[in-house]
Amino acid sequence: MTAARRSRAGGSRLPGRRLPAATTPAGSLLPRWLRALGLACVVVLALPIVGLLSTVEWSTLGQSLTAPSALIALRLSLLTALAATVLSLLVGLPVALLMARAPTGSVLLRITRTLVLLPLVLPPVVGGIALLSTYGRRGMVGPWASALGVDIAFTTLAVVLAQTFVAAPFLILTVEGALRSHGTAYEATALTLGAGPTRTLATVTLPLLAQGLGAGLVLTFARALGEFGATITFAGSLQGTTRTLPLEIYLAREIDQDSAVAMSLLLVIVAAVIVAIAYRSPGADGLRRSLGRAQSLGRASSADGPRDGVIDSPGDGCADGPAKGPEHQRIETPAPALDARIVVPERGVDITLAVPAGQTLAIVGPNGSGKSTVIETLAGLVATDEGHIQLGDDVLLETVRAPESQPLAAWAAATTVRSLAPHRRRVARLGQHPLLFPHLTLEGNAAFGPRVEGAGRVAARGQARTWLNRVGVGRLADRRPHEVSGGQAQRAAIARALAASPQLSLWDEPFAALDVQSAPQLRELLARELAGRTAVIVTHDLADIRALADRVMVLEAGRVRQDVPLEEFLQHPAPGFAQHLVASE
Numbered sequence: 014m015t016a017a018r019r020s021r022a023g024g025s026r027l028p029g030r031r032l033p034a035a036t037t038p039a040g041s042l043l044p045r046w047l048r049a050l051g052l053a054c055v056v057v058l059a060l061p062i063v064g065l066l067s068t069v070e071w072s073t074l075g076q077s078l079t080a081p082s083a084l085i086a087l088r089l090s091l092l093t094a095l096a097a098t099v100l101s102l103l104v105g106l107p108v109a110l111l112m113a114r115a116p117t118g119s120v121l122l123r124i125t126r127t128l129v130l131l132p133l134v135l136p137p138v139v140g141g142i143a144l145l146s147t148y149g150r151r152g153m154v155g156p157w158a159s160a161l162g163v164d165i166a167f168t169t170l171a172v173v174l175a176q177t178f179v180a181a182p183f184l185i186l187t188v189e190g191a192l193r194s195h196g197t198a199y200e201a202t203a204l205t206l207g208a209g210p211t212r213t214l215a216t217v218t219l220p221l222l223a224q225g226l227g228a229g230l231v232l233t234f235a236r237a238l239g240e241f242g243a244t245i246t247f248a249g250s251l252q253g254t255t256r257t258l259p260l261e262i263y264l265a266r267e268i269d270q271d272s273a274v275a276m277s278l279l280l281v282i283v284a285a286v287i288v289a290i291a292y293r294s295p296g297a298d299g300l301r302r303s304l305g306r307a308q309s310l311g312r313a314s315s316a317d318g319p320r321d322g323v324i325d326s327p328g329d330g331c332a333d334g335p336a337k338g339p340e341h342q343r344i345e346t347p348a349p350a351l352d353a354r355i356v357v358p359e360r361g362v363d364i365t366l367a368v369p370a371g372q373t374l375a376i377v378g379p380n381g382s383g384k385s386t387v388i389e390t391l392a393g394l395v396a397t398d399e400g401h402i403q404l405g406d407d408v409l410l411e412t413v414r415a416p417e418s419q420p421l422a423a424w425a426a427a428t429t430v431r432s433l434a435p436h437r438r439r440v441a442r443l444g445q446h447p448l449l450f451p452h453l454t455l456e457g458n459a460a461f462g463p464r465v466e467g468a469g470r471v472a473a474r475g476q477a478r479t480w481l482n483r484v485g486v487g488r489l490a491d492r493r494p495h496e497v498s499g500g501q502a503q504r505a506a507i508a509r510a511l512a513a514s515p516q517l518s519l520w521d522e523p524f525a526a527l528d529v530q531s532a533p534q535l536r537e538l539l540a541r542e543l544a545g546r547t548a549v550i551v552t553h554d555l556a557d558i559r560a561l562a563d564r565v566m567v568l569e570a571g572r573v574r575q576d577v578p579l580e581e582f583l584q585h586p587a588p589g590f591a592q593h594l595v596a597s598e
Contacts, residue, residue: 362571
């Protein structure tokens with residue numbers, strides 16, 4: 014990368030329009046008649062609880078609630094509900110992950126969802142009969158368990174299994190919904206930073222899932238606590254062993270109505286507290302704001318505007334600029350060359366590209382021409398049935414065919430594609446949205462790659478600080494992504510991508526979501542950091558091309574229309590899109 018090219022880091026981007034802050038109360042957005050109807054319905058829902066309260070014998074309430082039978086039943090209910098919640102987590106979390114990541118409309122997803130929903134739509138007593146038919150002494154599994162000295166039906170274990178059967182779907186559906194809502198963008202980012210699937214699950218997926226998982230666990234506990242039909246059918250009603258509080262209430266109503274009402278009130282209070290906890294999310298606002306950024310694809314440069322609690326100042330909040338001095342001196346490592354044939358038939362892409370060692374290739378073209386497909390295939394995030402990718406001495410993707418001497422059918426059957434997993438490619442990718450992990454600080458994000466590579470905690474934090482200083486946000490290292498502006502977050506994302514020591518860095522319109530002030534600064538920053546590195550950048554902006562590219566490839570309809578050095582592209586762009594792009598300067 015030449016000094017002349019690095020000096021062309023300007024741009025002619027129009028400032029993004031800011032949307033006015035929402036100041037209208039949400040309730041006023043509804044028609045008056047609908048608000049009135051809604052309030053009336055709330056009253057209808059509250060009437061049974063009011064009715065219960067009206068029948069409580071307050072003078073004997075304390076005596077009823079402290080009766081030994083009530084305390085024993087309450088203790089058993091709490092213990093079995095807790096055990097059922099733990100069992101639901103062990104069984105339900107893998108099922109929820111499987112459902113959330115299964116292709117929409119797949120047979121596996123339909124079958125699994127049907128099995129999960131059945132306990133919700135069946136009468137609980139039917140569930141109890143199903144459990145008895147399976148785990149009873151004459152059931153399908155019961156005799157095998159009895160041979161091992163384990164009796165299940167009509168024991169405390171039966172209570173736990175009955176509660177799990179009816180309560181686990183609440184956990185599964187809540188977690189699946191949470192997983193689908195935040196998508197796979199963060200996990201894909203972790204893979205391109207070198208984290209394997211298991212590490213990605215532990216360090217990215219589960220932390221992002223914490224709020225949804227917590228709500229699911231609380232709701233599961235609440236449902237298990239109130240379970241009655243499956244329990245009495247499968248476990249019976251043995252005091253101290255299987256008689257939970259709902260069963261105690263059922264039996265008490267026949268002989269002592271006041272006691273049954275008092276215990277019912279106790280169960281209502283416990284359930285109300287549990288539900289309130291489930292929908293109380295302290296400290297989750299910042300996480301939701303960060304997740305919202307990833308879900309707002311296409312949202313313009315308003316992401317870079319001032320917000321409450323966000324550090325912002327002239328120059329994108331980084332008036333101190335990138336770090337200078339010895340810390341800024343990079344230890345150069347040999348950059349590999351890139352040679353690839355990318356074929357993705359379902360997206361209509363079939364191209365060949367070559368990037369000399371230490372150079373940057375800019376890919377331009379109209380929307381739908383296959384630019385992002387090329388980036389995702391290089392990163393290993395898009396599967397293909399044909400092609401090859403070689404980065405230096407490393408083969409990332411290759412098509413292996415049987416000898417041509419074999420019969421045609423056997424030759425075709427023997428054709429396979431060997432693809433290196435994304436986390437093993439040492440290929441970092443950054444798009445127009447930073448996708449910083451919202452549960453980590455900027456320092457934690459920048460340290461992610463070094464930690465994956467095996468660096469110790471202290472060493473990784475040191476590398477992270479160095480990179481954050483180099484991109485000009487070192488003083489914000491302890492902030493979380495929702496506490497900084499869009500431009501600052503993009504700087505931190507650049508630091509994170511480069512701190513992972515990638516052999517190849519991929520940049521998919523990294524400045525598209527930034528405003529006229531931030532984009533030129535980050536363009537200049539990236540031009541400096543890409544000097545001597547092998548990189549591919551997708552862009553629609555001629556300023557990006559001038560500042561960053563050594564070569565330019567023009568794609569149209571998934572095919573290469575032009576692939577030439579930067580100066581030749583500027584002087585003789587291919588007719589059509591490229592010509593209009595250069596002429597628009």
